[in-house]
Amino acid sequence: MIQEPETLYKLMVLYMLKEVNFPLTNSQLSQFFLDKEYTTYFTLQQVLSELIDSKLIADRRSGNSTRYEITSDGLETLGFFGNDIGAAAIADMDQYLSENKFRLRSEAGTTADFYKEGPENFIAHCEVREGRNLLIGLDLSVPDEKQASRICTNWRERSQEIYSFIIKKLTE
Numbered sequence: 001m002i003q004e005p006e007t008l009y010k011l012m013v014l015y016m017l018k019e020v021n022f023p024l025t026n027s028q029l030s031q032f033f034l035d036k037e038y039t040t041y042f043t044l045q046q047v048l049s050e051l052i053d054s055k056l057i058a059d060r061r062s063g064n065s066t067r068y069e070i071t072s073d074g075l076e077t078l079g080f081f082g083n084d085i086g087a088a089a090i091a092d093m094d095q096y097l098s099e100n101k102f103r104l105r106s107e108a109g110t111t112a113d114f115y116k117e118g119p120e121n122f123i124a125h126c127e128v129r130e131g132r133n134l135l136i137g138l139d140l141s142v143p144d145e146k147q148a149s150r151i152c153t154n155w156r157e158r159s160q161e162i163y164s165f166i167i168k169k170l171t172e
Contacts, residue, residue, distance in 0.1 A: 005039065005043075006043065006046070006047055006050075007084075008084070008085065008089070009033070009038065009039055009043065009044065009047045010047050010050065010051055010056070011078065011081055011082060011084060011085050012033075012038070012085060012089060012093060013029060013047060013048065013051060013057065013068075014051070014056060014057070014070055014074050014075075014077065014078040014082075015078060015082060015085060015090070015093055016029065016032070016093055016097065017057060017068060017069055017070035017074070018070050018074075018075060018078055019093070019094070019097055020097060020101070020104065020105075022069075022104075022105055022108050022109065022129075022130075022132075023060065023067035023068055023069040023108055023132075024067065024068055024069075024104065024108060025065055025066065025067050025068075025107065025108055026045075026048070026065070026066045026067075026068070027065075028104055028107065028108065029044065029048070029068065030044055032092075032093070032096050036092055036096075038089075048068065051068075051074070052068075054073075055071055055073050055074075056070070056071060056073055056074035056077055057069065057070055057071060057074050058070075058071050065111050065113060067108060069132075108129070109128055109129045109130060110127070110128050110129075110155070110156055110159045111125075111126070111127045111129075112124065112125070112126045112127070112151070112152035112153075112155040112156055112159075113125050113152060114145070114148035114149060114151070114152055116145070117141075120143060120144075121141055121142075121143065122141070122142050122143070122144065122145055122147070122148035123139050123140065123141055123142075123148070124138075124139070124140045124142060124147075124148045124151040124152055124155075125137075125138075125139050126138045126139075126140070126151070126152065126155040126159070128159050128160075128163055135163065136159075136163050136166065138155075
């Protein structure tokens with residue numbers, strides 16, 4: 001039986017990442033752990049950091065977003081210790097993933113952030129991924145933060161439409 005709660009949280013993170021075939025974002029993991037009141041935000045961040053340090057999960061940063069995926073070492077560790085996760089916690093995770101899988105995939109696959117580059121220039125960085133594969137990535141240079149923010153908002157809402165348009169135009 002697991003004595004330390006942090007060890008259980010680590011196994012739960014590994015379980016969730018194994019159960020989906022796409023990376024989960026920090027906010028998606030946080031939403032589950034905080035909504036179900038398993039732990040605090042700061043404890044979860046410490047757990048994620050320790051999982052990265054021990055190479056059980058890999059993180060990819062894109063602008064202000066971080067996505068996590070399980071590594072082969074993480075899968076092996078989960079194979080050894082996954083039975084230590086209680087049935088109630090597994091049921092909670094399975095229910096969350098089942099109810100939110102489409103939304104989670106869409107959120108994790110569609111990202112948009114912006115950053116300042118130079119004194120009067122912002123870059124809006126937009127991506128659509130399917131699993132680990134990049135379907136489309138755009139870096140758009142704009143003169144102000146308001147435009148960059150607007151591009152990111154519209155990308156999240158209309159990326160499928162934009163992607164389809166670009167593919168159609170380039171294959172005509």
